[in-house]
Amino acid sequence: MKPYRIALLVLLPIIFSACHSKTSTLMPSQESRAAKPQTLTWIHHFEEEGARKWLDTGTQLFAKKHPEYSFGLMGVDGGAYMNLLRARAISDNMPDIYMLDSISYAKDLIHTGHAMDLTGQPFLSQIDEKYLNGVKTEDGKIWALPIDVNGVGVIYNKDAFAKAGIRTVPSTWSAFLETCDKLKKAGIIPIAAGYKDSWTLSWDIAGDLMAKQFISGQNWISNVETGKTTFADDQVHFKDVLKRFGERLAYINDKPFETDWNQAQQMLAEGKAGMILNGTWTIDGVKSKNPASNLGLFAFPNSENPEDAKFGLKSTGGIVINPNSPHKEAALQVLELFASQEMGNVFQKDKKALSVIKGLPTDFDPTYIELDQQYIKTERVYDWSPYTNDFSNQDLFRTYMDALTKFVIDRDHNVDRCIQELDQAFDRIRKRAK
Structure with a gap:
């Protein structure tokens, strides 16, 4: 929220x-x-x-x-x-x-x-x-x-998709990358990233991470924070979450750390960008900038199994x-x-x-009509209220955000190095807290 x-x-x-x-x-x-x-x-x-x-x-x-x-x-x-x-x-x-x-x-x-x-x-x-x-x-x-009922997934501009010849939203990871390629070829930024506002970094991966926590039935963020598990243990396949994040970074706008959240929403509102990965509150921000924005929602596809693409609501x-x-x-x-x-x-x-x-009523906005018909009524949703996306310990939270920032800047987007540095830093912080 x-x-x-x-x-x-x-x-x-x-x-x-x-x-x-x-x-x-x-x-x-x-x-x-x-x-x-x-x-x-x-x-x-x-x-x-x-x-x-x-x-x-x-x-x-x-x-x-x-x-x-x-x-x-x-x-x-x-x-x-x-x-x-x-x-x-x-x-x-x-x-x-x-x-x-x-x-x-x-x-x-x-x-x-x-x-x-x-x-x-x-x-x-x-x-x-x-x-x-x-x-x-x-x-x-x-x-x-x-x-409100907050959802986490992909917010997309339907007109931008149509311009790129995309007729259906992707439901697998490979199809998501193909969608990004089509948008890029059409001269449209596939994913708008406003990392100048650092909070957007963690929400960029939330659709993937929340689904993985739901599938495992574990509040992984809490478990890592308390030292019950580590990043390296890969309890909810966080390595795969980072890997997918690294792969789609090739499709974000230039200078993401000089682009703020408002600018990212403006790109989607004007159809200059095709997607934003974030929460459903994005709809309000985008339509505040352009009430005529033709927006849609779809679940972030985190595997090659379409059945895994469920929309998180809580x-x-x-x-x-x-x-x-x-x-x-x-x-x-x-x-x-x-x-x-x-x-x-x-x-x-x-x-x-x-x-x-x-x-x-649930038909107050076309964007939510689609969500209701495609996900809620077909029971392709999951409740992510038991799971968190941020660390409550502020030292751990800052370290986590710094690591995600470094991961984006790293041209290799080295997953193993990021995991190792996170575990080392978290261990130091926990020891100081004892």
Whole structure:
């Protein structure tokens, strides 16, 4: 959730002028003032226009119904988001409300008492039960209001595919490489890469890695982090994931580390690029740049068996309340509003993503009609909520991202060297932590 960016600060109406009036100079006790609204602070990492519009609509609707409250919305660079939250937690300066992409990735915030237990809240009955699993800890407690069903795979421009004479999406790895060749011959960049925003690197391989974790039934990222396994053990065939990554790097745009996420999305929006490998939140970003973008989705093909090409869908994060907030009762009312069908429809319309709220239509956008028909209804999907894509230990995470960066820069894309250096670096970091 939500989920890569230049840091931005967006403060919505939080300054209200007090109204002063005197009925008479002889009766100053009759002076009246309008009470200044109390401000609910909300930190998020939404960059996409549709997501911000949904958030603005909901908070403005709440403030209209409850004029005693206003909102201070703060949007933060996705790459720096968790570091900011953890720094605020340490300094006891947490917002009233905040977003989390993954409960499993933020257990430290839960354990230190910075997330309210939402178990049993009436508004949770509005959520499709299967999407509550991703916001639960092992003890069954619920820590966030999930908002969307995130998918991980390939987002493609149908017009670019048509221009290159590609009539069907690839379902095997060899067919994927053939697709890249056809796009390249047609003068189209096969894959848009915005590695200037480093978070996109790990999501470039997420469609492959998540599927491998699902097939093995193991949260491999967690196992590596705790030292239960190593990169060299190749528990989920991470070597093959890297190998495929190296092979498709021949098809990305020039100067990927000078290209940011917005520029990569712009390439796909204009049909200059054929594909982006990332999450379904990409659709909002691309269509914000070009509403006429003719987009589609397909599962990343990680083998020569078409049956392995399944689309990963999950909901593992959402809206969290700070239990130490002086406005926690109001915050619960905010979540009640955002769990309504009214806000679910706004979400699907503006953010262009599948809502977790019951009873909403699935034909709100052509891109999702294809996903529903080709994958959801044919049961070619898997739940990736038990699996993570990032390391929660920040030293390990930075080391992992540095290794992926070095792998891209290395002209040989040497898999064995990358694996060896990762294991050596992780061992050093774990020993320092003991």
